[in-house]
Amino acid sequence: MTRNKVLVSLAALVALAVPAVAQISSDGGPIYINSERTESLERERKVLLVGNVDIQQGDARLRADTVTMIFAERPAGAADTTGVGSGFGQIQTMVAEGNVFYITADMKAKGDRGVYDAASDVITMTGNVALMRERDVAEGAVLRVEIGNRRTTLDGGDGRTRMVIEPDGNSGN
Template sequence: MKTYLLAGLAALCVTGSAFAQVSGEGGPIRVMADRSEVLERESKVILIDNVDITQGDARLRADIVTLEYGENGGTTTSGLGSGFGDIETMTARGSVFYITPELKATGDLGVYDATTDTITLFGNVVLVRGEDVGKGERLTMQLTEGRTILDGKDGEQVNLVIIPADENGQ
């Protein structure tokens, strides 16, 4: 089991800029999980139970996180996991929490797409920015554009609570 965990962690550490979107500031990535499975033929790493990924000031927590890699085109690091390319998608399932200093977002399912630099949360989504709270069915965060879209469930509206600043600007 240690071999799988080491290979999975090594694969995470050599992914290059695609994985850096856990935090826009980049830097070392800390990964914790109860179990790790490396599926080399499928270019996947699956992190299972109590998954906690931190990078800089950002944190992703979920029950299961699946990392899917592209073809080995951009990875220049040698060693364990070096046969993988950059991460194409990262899918978090079950009790998904994405936290940065600016926001806290939760949902049932979260998907990061590296090609569009987009994080999408689905199912029972709650977004908190400061004291403002939004609830809906799907949250799309287009990171490059700095755009956030919250959609309601079919036929339902989003629910927003916006707390205006007081006269002191706070």
Template sequence: MAPTKVFGALAALAFLAAPAFAQISSEGGPIYINSDRTESLERERKVLLIGNVDIQQGTARLRANQVTLVFAGKQGGNGPSGLGGSFGQIQSMIAEGEVFYVTPELKAKGNRGVYEAAADTITMTGEVALMRGRDVAEGETLKLEIGNRRTTLDGGTGRTRMMIDPDAQGGETN
């Protein structure tokens, strides 16, 4: 089935998700990570965060059962690596199991989420939902092209579903 492209309202739902350079917040700054266990796989240039993973940067938050951070090679250096050193730039983040990504502008959930720094995209799969204010879009695969401000929602074996509340201008009301 060809992907269903949802323009207009859906694009407005997701245009603010995460910037390039493997950060989860457009604000940048330090990234705070909590998990039940952390494993450093130095030869593979990966860090595994296992159990109740909670990553925060600025006003953005990523929660999942497990997150794998994959690092690109360092530019011309043989310095320390691992938890006490630096692997270099984060190349991708793979979040699995009850994945939630929340910013002040949107909330997204799915079974799996992959952030690719080079393409500046977030792809969430499984039973995905994207919420902005009281507007909701659901499907099987959600692709957020951050720099292009383009969102594609694919229904997979089903159809995409949306609920748009035109009376909710500027987000939720109290």
């Protein structure tokens, strides 16, 4: 397998990553959230989702032990809406911790922690990161996806990155 296939596979992750409006699917649509407990911290502008958190939107799914949604200041004069956390404004940051899985139709990523920052439009996954696309697998310590720049970086941390690439049409001969 050539280096170009690896770059194409990593670049494809950018197209599937979370858009700037803090959605988990590039298709948009309603977001369905399930957790064992939901806690709204109004003064801190946070919503905590605790215990077997499962968030789905379109063909994307985010699973983690806990997810913290941090909201930006609500613009003056903005209309109130209904729902948990909806009075806070736009989601500024989402932090998923513990057994984090991000799954779309084309790829799977897992790590110990995942952070989406809407202002910089960057997703960062850390801690025993594994990235799977079809039969190709890449592992490292930090996965950083710069959505606007269409740049994906996998860092080995104190170690090295590892990849297994299965060439198309490999018959084993």
